Amino acid sequence: MNSASDSNRPVGQERWDGVAAGGRQDSGRPDPQSEATRRKAPDPGMLSWCVSAIAESFAECERQFDVCLQPSAQGAGRVDKALARARAALHQVDGALAIVEVQGVSVLIRAADAALAACADRSAEPARGEASIRPGSAADLRAALERAFAAILEYLDGLLHGADEQPLYLFPWYEALQQAAGFTWVHPADLYLIPQHPLPVSPDAADDAETDGTQADAELLAARQTFERGLLAVLRERAGSPGVAALHAAVVVIGASRVGRADPVFWKVALAWFEALRDEVIALDVYGKRMLARMNLHLRAAIAGPTRTPESLLRELLFALARMEGSAGSGSAVLQEVQQAFGLAGSVPLDFAIPRFAVIDHAMLAS
DSSP states (O other): OOOHHHHTSOTTHHHHTTGGGOOOOOTTSOOSSOGGGSOOOOOHHHHHHHHHHHHHHHHHHHHHHHHHHSGGGSSTTHHHHHHHHHHHHHHHHHHHHHHHTOOSHHHHHHHHHHHHHHTEEEEEETTTTEEEEOHHHHHHHHHHHHHHHHHHHHHHHHHHTTOOOOGGGGHHHHHHHHHHTTOOOOOGGGGOOOSOOOOOOOOOHHHHHHTOSHHHHHHHHHHHHHHHHHHHHHHHSOTTSHHHHHHHHHHHHHHTSHHHHHSHHHHHHHHHHHHHHHTTSSOOOHHHHHHHHHHHHHHHHHHHSOOOOOHHHHHHHHHHHHTOTTOTTOSOHHHHHHHHHHTOTTOSOTTTTSOOSSOOOHHHHHO
């Protein structure tokens, strides 16, 4: 059980103060992006060579997919072989991107690979397991692949000429690929690059012993019940309702518990988001509601035993905080601290959902 003085301390403060300047990394959870994958400027010479190889792999992928669309390819395992070659070409692109350390673009490559895998229809020859291409999806997927590949090459060309990495600008094509693969839910946070990663300071062993015991577990279980009641309330009501207050109160308790000590950064970021909801400086949109449901599932798992917080959940929280209108200098002290620690200001462009690559001006062509 925490002392009275500890209960008045902002959640995570003892593990967060000064994290931007260093401190011991919490061994309970690795940094979301390791040193090998943090943002670095791509090497221009290597990138120039890789762009040429990537263009060739994209062309090979398109050629092999076109083979799948030919009537003569149906049967005798020809579709399976052509699809395998098309996907192999994408895997080569993924490897090239890893070499030059261009981030975010691989998310689109994996989406394209999933779309190719999903387009195979094995119902015609279930006994033999041979694939054919679903006619209804083939044309849309072919167009989505062509546009996505052109957008990626244009994006990489921009990096070659000094543009900053911002894979969120590729979201329109990522969304199209995901939809072609049959996914109805697409989150732009999948392409979000967290600007910087502050390192948490490990909690003291004395803190661990202080909060062990039956009473602490009872408080944690009560907080989970409060969280679930608040979740049900906000799914039925507007943000700013008593449900948000219940969620916020629950997260304060969770942050001071063994669950919070196991991942202090995540739960402090979560607290900042709930304070933004409470203060109505951020809206609870459809992304937020789905994030709440995922957070509830993660909380259940974390109470049951040690578990790693999904990186995507932290990324979605930070993405939501970065999109806040007038986010810099607004909101609670915890919210501002999180924004500064992660460098969120200006990290999400307002126009990321507007296509800017591989866009054809048909009016100009007609003139």
